[in-house]
Structures are given as C-alpha cells and as structure tokens.
Amino acid sequence: MTTVLLASVLGSLWTVAAALDAPPSSYVLALFGIVLAATDLRHHRLPDALTLPLGAALLLLEFHRLGAAVLAAVIFGGAHLAVRRWRPHLMGGGDVKLAFGLGAPLALPLLLPAAILSSTVTLVLAAVRRSRRVPHGPGLLAATWALTTL
Template sequence: MTTVLLASFLGSLWTVAAVLDAPPSSYLLAWFGIVLALIDLRHHRLPDALTLPLGAALLLLQSHRLGEAALGALVFGGAHLAVRRLRPEFMGGGDVKLAAALGTTLSLPSLLPAAILASAVTLAIAAVKRTRKVPHGPGLLAATWALTTL
C-alpha cells in the first residue's frame, strides 16, 4: 500500500513539474524528496548514501551557474550548521548536509523564504503528529521542491 501511495505522489509531483515546464532539478528533488522524507519520518535519519549523491547531482545540474550554486550551498548549509552547533537537539547532521545540497538549486534571494517555508512545514508535521520531536528533512525537501518548481 505504501508503494502505491508513494508512486501516486511521485506521479503527481512529476505531472505538476511537467505542466509548469520545471527545471530538471524538480524531477530529481521529487524522487529523492519522497524517499528521503519517508526515511526521515520513519527513522529520524537522512542517510549519506542518498543525500550526498543528491547534492552532487543537483550541483551538476547547476553547472551553468556553478558559482551561485556553490554560494547557495555554503549559505544554506552554513545557516543550518550554525543552528546545529548552537542547539544540537533542534537539528541533526543529516539536515545540515541536506540543506547544503538543496542550497545549490535555490537562488540567493530564495534562501530565506526556503528556510521559513521549511520551518512552517516542519511545524505542520509536528501539529499533525502531536509531538515536538519531528524531522526537519521533509520540510526542507518540500520547501525546496516548491520554490524550484512553482
């Protein structure tokens, strides 16, 4: 049943991306996003075996704007690293690596809206699950997909 739901959700995201003539990174974010979000929601982990290849692939897709992509990764990942250093209970190391990977696809002006939207999604998940301990990865992934696709 979970596989059917995931396939349906992925199909929906790809359809939206196709209708909007979204960049190739939207399709990559949709696939990796669903898999990573599911893993993070179930296990509170973002495995390097998925986040690092995602980061490399997203960076390759941004080769036409490599400097801005690297700066986006540095700023978005650095901001999340600062939170991790100041309050480690708020964010895991996987979230920091994921934020750096996702920062490659975001323009510099969209980094702050991405952080705000990711936090809003994380808070919504916390409200639905009625717990304060929720992963931040799904929020990061949803916000990045939305900002790069819509």
C-alpha cells in the same frame, strides 16, 4: 501499500513539474525527496547514501550557474550548521548535509523564503503529529521542491 502511495506522490509531483515546465532539478528533488522524506518520517534518519548523491546531482544540474549554486549551497548549509552547533538537539547532522545540497538549485533571494517555508512545514508536521520530536528533512525537501518548481 507504501510503495503505491510513494509512486502516486512521485507521479503527481512529476506531473506538476511537467505542466509548469520546471527545471530538471525539480524531477531529481521529487525522486530523492519522496524516499528521503519517507525515511526521515519513519526512522528519523537521512542516510548519506541518499543525501550526498542528491547534493551532487543538484549541483551538477546547476552547471550553468555553478558559482551562484555553490554560494547558495554554502550559505543555506552553513546556516543550518550554525543552528546545529548552537542547539544540537534541534537539528540532526543529516538535516545539515541535506541543506548543503538543497541550497544549490535555489537562487540567492530564495534562501530566506526556503528557510521560513521549511520551518513552517516542520511546525505544521509537529502540530499534526502532536509531537515535539519531528524530522526537519521533509520540510526542507518540500520547501526546496516548491521554490524550484513553482
């Protein structure tokens, strides 16, 4: 059942991306994002075996604007690292590593909207689950996919 649901969501995301003539990073984000979000929701983990290749792939797909992509990755990841250092209980290390990779496809003006949108998704998830302990990875992934695709 879970496999069918994940495949359906992936197909839907790819259909939207194709209809909007989205950049290749949208497809990579959809593929990795579905698996990472499901893993984070279920196990509260973002495995390096998925986050690091995703970050590398997103950076490579931005070769035409590599300097800006690296800068965006450092700023987005650095902001999450600062939150992690300031309040370690609010964010896991996997979220920080994921944020570094997810910064690459975002244009610099989209970094603040990405942070706000990802936090909003996480807060909605907390309200729906009626829990104070919710993963931030799905919010990061959803916000980045939306901002790079739409």
